[in-house]
Amino acid sequence: MVQQESQTAKRTSSKLFKRLYSQRYLQAMALIGIVWMLIFNYAPMYGIIIAFKDFDIIRPVSEAPWSGLEHFKEFFEDENLVSVIKNTLGMSLLKLIIGFPLPIAFALFLNELRSVRYKKFVQTISYLPHFLSWVILGGILATWLADVGIINDLLIALKVIKEPISYLAEPKYFWGIVVTSDIWKELGWSAIIYLAAITGVSPEMYEAATIDGAGRFQKMFYVTLPSIKGTITILFILAVSGILNSNFDQILVLKNQLNESASSVIDVYVYQVGISQSRYSYATAVGLIKSIISLILLLSANSITKRLNNTSLF
Amino acid sequence: MFSLKRKTLQEALFDQFNNLLMLVICFATLYPIWYVLVNSFNDGNDAMRGGIYWWPRMFSIDSYTAVFANDGIMMAMGVTVAKTFVGTVIHVLFTAMVAYAFSRRELIGRKVYMMIGTITLFFSGGLIPTFLLIRDLGMLDSFWVYIIPAMFSFFDLIIFVSFFREIPDALEEAAKIDGANDFKIFYQIILPVSMPVVATIALFHGVYQWNDYFTGMIYINNTDLQPIQTYLYRVVAQSSSNQIAAAATGDLARTVSSQSIKLATMVVTTVPIVLVYPFMQKYFVKGFMIGSVKG
Numbered sequence: 191m192v193q194q195e196s197q198t199a200k201r202t203s204s205k206l207f208k209r210l211y212s213q214r215y216l217q218a219m220a221l222i223g224i225v226w227m228l229i230f231n232y233a234p235m236y237g238i239i240i241a242f243k244d245f246d247i248i249r250p251v252s253e254a255p256w257s258g259l260e261h262f263k264e265f266f267e268d269e270n271l272v273s274v275i276k277n278t279l280g281m282s283l284l285k286l287i288i289g290f291p292l293p294i295a296f297a298l299f300l301n302e303l304r305s306v307r308y309k310k311f312v313q314t315i316s317y318l319p320h321f322l323s324w325v326i327l328g329g330i331l332a333t334w335l336a337d338v339g340i341i342n343d344l345l346i347a348l349k350v351i352k353e354p355i356s357y358l359a360e361p362k363y364f365w366g367i368v369v370t371s372d373i374w375k376e377l378g379w380s381a382i383i384y385l386a387a388i389t390g391v392s393p394e395m396y397e398a399a400t401i402d403g404a405g406r407f408q409k410m411f412y413v414t415l416p417s418i419k420g421t422i423t424i425l426f427i428l429a430v431s432g433i434l435n436s437n438f439d440q441i442l443v444l445k446n447q448l449n450e451s452a453s454s455v456i457d458v459y460v461y462q463v464g465i466s467q468s469r470y471s472y473a474t475a476v477g478l479i480k481s482i483i484s485l486i487l488l489l490s491a492n493s494i495t496k497r498l499n500n501t502s503l504f
Numbered sequence: 505m506f507s508l509k510r511k512t513l514q515e516a517l518f519d520q521f522n523n524l525l526m527l528v529i530c531f532a533t534l535y536p537i538w539y540v541l542v543n544s545f546n547d548g549n550d551a552m553r554g555g556i557y558w559w560p561r562m563f564s565i566d567s568y569t570a571v572f573a574n575d576g577i578m579m580a581m582g583v584t585v586a587k588t589f590v591g592t593v594i595h596v597l598f599t600a601m602v603a604y605a606f607s608r609r610e611l612i613g614r615k616v617y618m619m620i621g622t623i624t625l626f627f628s629g630g631l632i633p634t635f636l637l638i639r640d641l642g643m644l645d646s647f648w649v650y651i652i653p654a655m656f657s658f659f660d661l662i663i664f665v666s667f668f669r670e671i672p673d674a675l676e677e678a679a680k681i682d683g684a685n686d687f688k689i690f691y692q693i694i695l696p697v698s699m700p701v702v703a704t705i706a707l708f709h710g711v712y713q714w715n716d717y718f719t720g721m722i723y724i725n726n727t728d729l730q731p732i733q734t735y736l737y738r739v740v741a742q743s744s745s746n747q748i749a750a751a752a753t754g755d756l757a758r759t760v761s762s763q764s765i766k767l768a769t770m771v772v773t774t775v776p777i778v779l780v781y782p783f784m785q786k787y788f789v790k791g792f793m794i795g796s797v798k799g
Contacts, residue, residue, distance in 0.1 A: 213611065219602060223598075
């Protein structure tokens with residue numbers, strides 16, 4: 191009996207090797223990708239242990255002394271904690287509340303354009319800002335918002351203000367600038383995915399709605415919108431999980447010492463503490479706290495939407 | 505019978521409103537860019553007075569002359585062109601190759617491989633461990649720091665895989681009978697028929713490479729190796745354009761300002777991408793539909 195089993199095992203294993211050999215090129219192609227991921231994705235995950243150590247640049251990670259949860263405690267006692275969290279959450283929530291529905295609305299209205307050529311034209315223009323970097327956009331915004339810039343000119347002409355305002359130098363305008371410029375840049379681009387989903391809606395549904403006497407608005411609300419609910423849900427889950435991800439590039443470009451109190455967010459804080467001040471262990475601990483909370487948000491959003499409308503990421 | 509084509513008053517109003525709305529959005533999108541453009545073509549010192557909205561007041565290309573005469577800017581531009589070209593070619597070929605292997609159903613261990621990749625979408629080591637890794641790999645101040653850490657993306661792999669799945673198996677079987685190995689099949693048969701998705705990923709990655717300033721900012725100290733976006737970031741954030749303006753000599757010095765140099769550099773940096781993207785549009789919309797999440 192036992193002998194027989196081992197023989198079958200041998201046979202299946204030799205069969206496996208035969209199959210593996212026959213797909214050696216395929217395996218080589220796959221494994222080279224796996225090796226890349228092990229080095230560039232998984233090695234940094236191992237590197238997270240420096241959050242639990244007193245790492246310095248001179249010694250290798252393995253020799254650094256353990257410090258337990260010291261660096262995590264440090265963050266919770268950090269005087270910057272409250273403002274960093276407030277800014278990160280504040281801007282992200284604003285982006286979620288205002289910036290998330292707008293591309294959906296834009297896609298709905300764009301889809302209602304009768305002329306195909308006009309639709310293509312609008313689309314082509316609306317993607318354009320997505321292709322500009324935040325560095326360029328930072329420059330554009332600085333020009334607009336300058337003392338002699340168009341915003342000040344306009345507001346003075348309309349007699350809303352008397353003296354030009356240095357918008358980027360005042361914390362109270364920062365969140366608004368960030369949210370508005372983000373919408374300006376990504377509105378058209380974010381709408382693509384909804385437009386793609388809309389093209390999948392069956393024309394029969396619109397015909398049926400027309401026969402029932404539905405107008406254009408009614409069709410948008412009662413046919414198109416429910417038909418792309420799945421896509422909306424998936425993107426909403428992703429947006430919720432990204433709530434602690436401030437748009438790093440954008441904020442780094444727009445922030446300066448004067449607007450610091452409104453512009454300091456977790457990602458930028460990790461960068462400043464870690465790279466500029468070389469406090470590697472502490473910055474890694476802060477980054478890890480962020481990643482864990484984001485992961486929890488992702489999983490909760492996923493399970494909630496799964497229960498509510500049976501759509502989920504996984 | 506009523507005609508479906510006949511518009512009711514309500515419908516016509518809706519159409520008019522919608523057309524107008526879209527026009528407003530187009531204007532709001534384009535005007536900020538136009539504003540920068542006309543100001544960059546204006547005499548630098550005159551532009552500082554403001555008030556230029558539609559057309560240059562004192563037309564001048566001196567800012568552009570100063571930009572093109574500046575070795576630092578031209579060097580940075582060269583680095584950007586090189587990293588965008590090399591980075592995009594390598595990224596597309598490498599990611600597509602791995603994706604092809606992952607897309608074959610007979611691949612032993614496919615589920616495990618996919619799992620390993622999927623985890624990377626949701627969890628990463630973060631900034632500092634990645635920085636330390638790049639340092640330990642000796643890539644600080646090396647051109648390859650732009651290429652190798654960006655040569656693969658699991659997200660792009662997913663888009664490739666779903667495209668490769670749609671290719672009829674008969675194509676591969678015919679090649680196999682002719683004695684081609686999997687690698688040969690990939691680059692002689694699969695890659696040529698996959699141009700829409702290749703173009704899409706190339707565009708995405710090309711834009712990433714062109715716009716990325718962060719890599720140059722944290723991994724590169726040697727100014728000869730910094731890309732134009734990093735250069736611009738330093739100009740925008742630290743207004744070192746004063747120095748360029750100050751370095752401009754003779755007649756040029758009177759007509760350029762740090763602000764106009766900045767605007768001209770921004771325009772020069774943006775033009776290539778604006779030229780490329782309308783040609784790629786048909787590809788990436790298709791690519792989006794392939795890669796789009798299905799609800």
